[in-house]
Amino acid sequence: MTLPVPHLGERELFPNLEARAYLAHAAISPASRAVQExxxxxxxxxxxxxxxxxxxxxxxxxxxxxxxxxxxxxxxxxxxxxxxxxxxxxxxxxxxxxxxxxxxxxxxxxxxxxxxxxxxxxxxxxxxxxxxxxxxxxxxxxxxxxxxxxxxxxxxxxxxxxxxxxxxxxxxxxxxxxxxxxxxxxxxxxxxxxxxxxxxxxxxxxxxxxxxxxxxxxxxxxxxxxxxxxxxxxxxxxxxxxxxxxxxxxxxxxxxxxxxxxxxxxxxxxxxxxxxxxxxxxxxxxxxxxELGVPAIHAHVTAYLDALEQGMERRGFASLRSARRSGILSVQPPAGWSLGDLHRGLARRGVVCSTPDGFLRFAPHWPNHRDEVPFVLATVDEILRQGS
Ligand SMILES: Cc1ncc(COP(=O)(O)O)c(C=O)c1O
Structure with a gap:
């Protein structure tokens, strides 16, 4: 069977990926169908x-x-x-x-x-x-x-x-x-x-x-x-x-x-x-x-993280992102919030990220769509409202 052509922001090649927003590529990436086959x-x-x-x-x-x-x-x-x-x-x-x-x-x-x-x-x-x-x-x-x-x-x-x-x-x-x-x-x-x-x-x-x-x-x-x-x-x-x-x-x-x-x-x-x-x-x-090209992937991930960073900062998270862009946005939670609680609360609601060395780290890759950002931010809002 021929595999779908990869497109930025499309996860057709990841049909069994469970998370609604998988943002842990800086930890371990999910296996695409190409890899599995x-x-x-x-x-x-x-x-x-x-x-x-x-x-x-x-x-x-x-x-x-x-x-x-x-x-x-x-x-x-x-x-x-x-x-x-x-x-x-x-x-x-x-x-x-x-x-x-x-x-x-x-x-x-x-x-x-x-x-x-x-x-x-x-x-x-x-x-x-x-x-x-x-x-x-x-x-x-x-x-x-x-x-x-x-x-x-x-x-x-x-x-x-x-x-x-x-x-x-x-x-x-x-x-x-x-x-x-x-x-x-x-x-x-x-x-x-x-x-x-x-x-x-x-x-x-x-x-x-x-x-x-x-x-x-x-x-x-x-x-x-x-x-x-x-x-x-x-x-x-x-x-x-x-x-x-x-x-x-x-x-x-x-x-x-x-x-x-x-x-x-x-x-x-x-x-x-x-x-x-x-x-x-x-x-x-x-x-x-x-096929996608690293410069195009970099631009795609940067645009995703620009939107996510703005939203997180509005919610009181401190961004560690520098002008020298990578695929990572790390933030520190607002005072009084535990990293573990936020991380678990996000994961339970379908947002998978990681927590290296005291930060909440978001790391999208080429299959992540910008449309996920409002969902991630709404999930953060829900946790901040309700507790983890
Ligand atoms: C900067 C960096 N180097 C190395 C590693 C891992 O090294 P290895 O591939 O040997 O497990 C990680 C993460 O696991 C990392 O973030």
């Missing part, structure tokens, strides 16, 4: 033929790398498919050619995925303050730190609590000026905020698939800029990281040899059997995003 097709093939289905699905990895590369302005050979955002951070934290005394700089309020691996790699990690105000001054603070020598700056493209889209181009230019590498956690941006690794001078970028890319949990990707791939130490290499890794499994192929060189390509960081279900899901969901 892609996964079902793999399960059907493996159910019938087991190992006989392997070769049919092997090209998914290449196709997916191509699609993801287009999304971030990269070349497909500079991408590795990894299991989640954290895995991409870990890969670089453990393979980076650190020197004694190297320092990683990140921001207060970063999601821990972009903190723990650097600490575990044994390098010094410093935090720049990132005040929770609408438009925090970032660049002058960053420059002052870079003058004190930093080997790598690790930052989220969009901050998970406030939705602040970081000025990546300016950060990238500044990192280049001071000789620091730039590492970006893109999971709150890719799929809703346009990204271009080359224009921003990004050295490494990691992203999981279950938020704005609308795939499933347990799949993601890592971009490694070509200037770094040769310099990484292959500490995370595995059996699939060698040149011709599958040859010894097939008749007429190469024989078993543990000394085959490790590939000098980003995909040496695909060390073992991959998450095929996650990959076909991601290929399907990114296909829809590509």
């Amino acid at each position: 892609a996964v079902a097709a793999v399960l059907d093939a493996y159910g019938r033929r087991g190992a006989g289905a392997l070769l049919e699905w092997l090209p998914v990895r290449d196709r997916l790398r191509q699609r993801l590369a287009r999304l971030i302005g990269a070349n497909p050979e500079d991408l590795a498919l990894v299991s989640n955002t954290t895995q991409g951070v870990l890969d670089i934290a453990l393979c980076f050619p650190w020197n004694p005394g190297d320092r990683v700089l990140t921001f207060q309020g970063e999601f821990p995925a972009n903190v723990t691996p650097w600490k575990q790699a044994g390098v010094e990690v410093s935090f720049l303050p990132l005040p929770r105000v609408r438009n925090p001054e970032i660049l002058s603070l960053l420059e002052a730190e870079l003058q004190r020598k930093v080997r790598l700056v690790a930052v989220s493209a969009v901050q998970f609590q406030t939705g602040l889209a970081m000025p990546l181009r300016e950060i990238g230019a500044m990192c280049r000026r001071y000789g620091a590498a730039l590492f970006v956690d893109a999971i709150q941006a890719a799929g809703v905020v346009p990204l271009d690794v080359q224009a921003a001078g990004i050295d490494f970028l990691t992203c999981g698939s279950h938020k704005w890319l609308m795939g499933m949990e347990g799949a993601g990707f890592l971009y490694v800029s070509p200037q770094w791939v040769e310099r990484l130490r292959p500490r995370m290499a595995g059996w699939l990281s060698h040149e011709d890794p599958l040859g010894f499994l097939f008749p007429g192929g190469s024989s078993l040899d543990y000394e085959r060189p490790i590939r000098k390509r980003a995909d040496f960081l695909e060390p073992g059997t991959g998450n095929l279900l996650g990959h076909v899901a991601l290929e399907a969901s990114v296909g829809l995003i590509e």
Whole structure:
């Protein structure tokens, strides 16, 4: 059966989505019919033929790398498919050619995925303050730190609590000026905020698939800029990281040899059997995003959030949204209201959002229609009138 063409603001591809307004894409996206059918097709093939289905699905990895590369302005050979955002951070934290005394700089309020691996790699990690105000001054603070020598700056493209889209181009230019590498956690941006690794001078970028890319949990990707791939130490290499890794499994192929060189390509960081279900899901969901185009999705989501923000502010909620728009509107409730009560009250009435770190976070995506906004605001009114 052919699937409906995706349209901004239409949820035909989400026929079983229960919420009247699903606004938790910054947490986990619902699976579209495209995703559900892609996964079902793999399960059907493996159910019938087991190992006989392997070769049919092997090209998914290449196709997916191509699609993801287009999304971030990269070349497909500079991408590795990894299991989640954290895995991409870990890969670089453990393979980076650190020197004694190297320092990683990140921001207060970063999601821990972009903190723990650097600490575990044994390098010094410093935090720049990132005040929770609408438009925090970032660049002058960053420059002052870079003058004190930093080997790598690790930052989220969009901050998970406030939705602040970081000025990546300016950060990238500044990192280049001071000789620091730039590492970006893109999971709150890719799929809703346009990204271009080359224009921003990004050295490494990691992203999981279950938020704005609308795939499933347990799949993601890592971009490694070509200037770094040769310099990484292959500490995370595995059996699939060698040149011709599958040859010894097939008749007429190469024989078993543990000394085959490790590939000098980003995909040496695909060390073992991959998450095929996650990959076909991601290929399907990114296909829809590509059809719609990220700039159009960004404009659509911005218009939705402009209307919602105005309405929430009129009701006494304080917005954390900055002029640097992302897919996130985070608000603080009026005095006397508990976040948990509001969140539960909204969910019971069909408005699903999330509550990271003390905020009520609304995150619509391309299938959300602007007509939902009056319903969300009426639901807020009802809760404020009646209690949760
Ligand atoms: C900025 C950010 N990074 C990373 C993650 C998650 O990382 P992972 O894909 O490794 O679970 C989240 C949310 O879950 C996030 O908001």
